[in-house]
Amino acid sequence: MHEAVGQRTFIGTGVGRGVVAGPVLRMPDHLPEPSEEPFTGDPVREQERAAAALAATRAELEARAKRAGGHAQDVLEAQAMMAEDPALAEDVAARIAAGRSAERAVFEALATVQQMLFNLGEAMAARAADVGDVSQRVIARLLGRPTPGPPESDEPFVLVAADLAPADTVLLDLSMVLALVTSGGSATSHTAILAREKSLIAVVGVTGAETFEDGEIVLVDAGAGVVTGSPTKREVRTARSTAAARVRVSPRSPGELADGTPVPLLANLGSIDGAAAALALGAEGVGLFRTELLFLDRRDPPPVAEQAERYGALLAAFSGKRVVVRVFDAGADKPLAFLGSGTAEPNPALGVRGLRALRAREAVLRDQLTALALAQDANDAELWVMAPMVADLAETAAFVTLAKELGLRTAGAMIEVPSSALLAAQILGVADFVSIGTNDLTQYTLAADRLLGPLAAYQDPWHPAVLRLVKLVGDAGLASGRSVGVCGEAAADPLLAVVLVGLGATSLSVTPAALGEVRSELRRYTLEAARAMAMDALGAASAADARSAAQQ
Ligand code: PEP
Numbered sequence: 001m002h003e004a005v006g007q008r009t010f011i012g013t014g015v016g017r018g019v020v021a022g023p024v025l026r027m028p029d030h031l032p033e034p035s036e037e038p039f040t041g042d043p044v045r046e047q048e049r050a051a052a053a054l055a056a057t058r059a060e061l062e063a064r065a066k067r068a069g070g071h072a073q074d075v076l077e078a079q080a081m082m083a084e085d086p087a088l089a090e091d092v093a094a095r096i097a098a099g100r101s102a103e104r105a106v107f108e109a110l111a112t113v114q115q116m117l118f119n120l121g122e123a124m125a126a127r128a129a130d131v132g133d134v135s136q137r138v139i140a141r142l143l144g145r146p147t148p149g150p151p152e153s154d155e156p157f158v159l160v161a162a163d164l165a166p167a168d169t170v171l172l173d174l175s176m177v178l179a180l181v182t183s184g185g186s187a188t189s190h191t192a193i194l195a196r197e198k199s200l201i202a203v204v205g206v207t208g209a210e211t212f213e214d215g216e217i218v219l220v221d222a223g224a225g226v227v228t229g230s231p232t233k234r235e236v237r238t239a240r241s242t243a244a245a246r247v248r249v250s251p252r253s254p255g256e257l258a259d260g261t262p263v264p265l266l267a268n269l270g271s272i273d274g275a276a277a278a279l280a281l282g283a284e285g286v287g288l289f290r291t292e293l294l295f296l297d298r299r300d301p302p303p304v305a306e307q308a309e310r311y312g313a314l315l316a317a318f319s320g321k322r323v324v325v326r327v328f329d330a331g332a333d334k335p336l337a338f339l340g341s342g343t344a345e346p347n348p349a350l351g352v353r354g355l356r357a358l359r360a361r362e363a364v365l366r367d368q369l370t371a372l373a374l375a376q377d378a379n380d381a382e383l384w385v386m387a388p389m390v391a392d393l394a395e396t397a398a399f400v401t402l403a404k405e406l407g408l409r410t411a412g413a414m415i416e417v418p419s420s421a422l423l424a425a426q427i428l429g430v431a432d433f434v435s436i437g438t439n440d441l442t443q444y445t446l447a448a449d450r451l452l453g454p455l456a457a458y459q460d461p462w463h464p465a466v467l468r469l470v471k472l473v474g475d476a477g478l479a480s481g482r483s484v485g486v487c488g489e490a491a492a493d494p495l496l497a498v499v500l501v502g503l504g505a506t507s508l509s510v511t512p513a514a515l516g517e518v519r520s521e522l523r524r525y526t527l528e529a530a531r532a533m534a535m536d537a538l539g540a541a542s543a544a545d546a547r548s549a550a551q552q
């Protein structure tokens, strides 16, 4: 999707607006799957090789754990224990005895463990990734290859990788990382989300990134989405001063365009703990509170009183401000046992999820809305509730009616299924507001599962098909005079945030770390300019073209 321009400049999707120059350290590539060919050599020797590689991996992981400290230490210690697990050693030995090479036996034995963890559901996915990492380490030792995974260095570096898996990022010492550059990934990939959360400079989806060599100096300009090899001093100076000019806005000022058009900037939160930090970064309220994240570990629905207390604490933290709470969004990447997620579905993204799961167990929805109404009545924040994965008018009406019946004052719908974007005018006839979830809207518009790495390039909300759907919603909002928020990751891309406002978004909700950059960028454009940029982007034929059209 992204191309190399000239020999030294490579274009990708920037995350954030920062600029940095530094030496490259590459992440060794993942090892290919070892061959299934029957092993014809000496099995005793093969057993010894496998045992030695497992022991050495365990020792290496223990040593790294001691150096790491904190959460990374726990992960590394757990991995060291996996490597020394006697059941694993036995399984590997049995596979070698059955005619496998040491590499293949280790691969198969750990893949079985990984599969078992995957079957336990999303909550175990990170553990499964850790097992995959152990497997790669042991196989690398057997092959005498560099250990895959994040490099270590005492000097700050620009990490260049194909992409970062969750397990890689846990192991990465972020204090040494000047910037992330990946050849894979998209604006909603794990790398981009991590970069946004940690305020790291990143450019993802850079075709040609693999040509950078260890030690080579590169200039990473996230605002421009450009990585330049061997930059001149002048290039570094210019990029730095442009970046500095972009962020000269007080974090406390409200979101607005250059002509004073207000664009409230709200925070996406998944826990009440994040409230203070969001407020410190100038959040004008909450635009998406993901309630399902509070109760991922529960087998039974949380009682009304407990829910009311948690929601009350959130509302108290945002006293006097707008707080948009989403009712449980269960399914696919966010399983909730008490809503029946976890039952095997051939296609979970298209399954019984979001509002569909809640309507199948209406008692859970009633309890949640009752708890929200209790919290609303005991606080002076302005509570808005919304339903996820709404498909059409009938679903919106059912949700809004129930919410009102249970005492909630403001009820709306998320627009994240293409059908609801197409029918936004009807939906806004009954909903008090809508909020566009661009993450799901993108996956459904492009029919590309947002959890699948190989399809990450499709998960680009700059795609003109997605922008056209957003425009339909924006137009419906304008005609009805009702609020159209955007709460997907798209709103955290500063330039896209401007385009979304040009398409009709009236508020934006982003991960708190992105508030500053989005606020600064909005101040650079009038509503007229934002609309012109939106029109240019709408006319593009691809996500990359839409971005460049808006940029120009
Ligand atoms: C979205 O889909 O854009 C969204 C905000 O919801 P989530 O990422 O939680 O599915």
Ligand code: MG
Residues within 6 Å of the ligand: 388, 416, 437, 439, 440
């Ligand atoms: Mg969603």
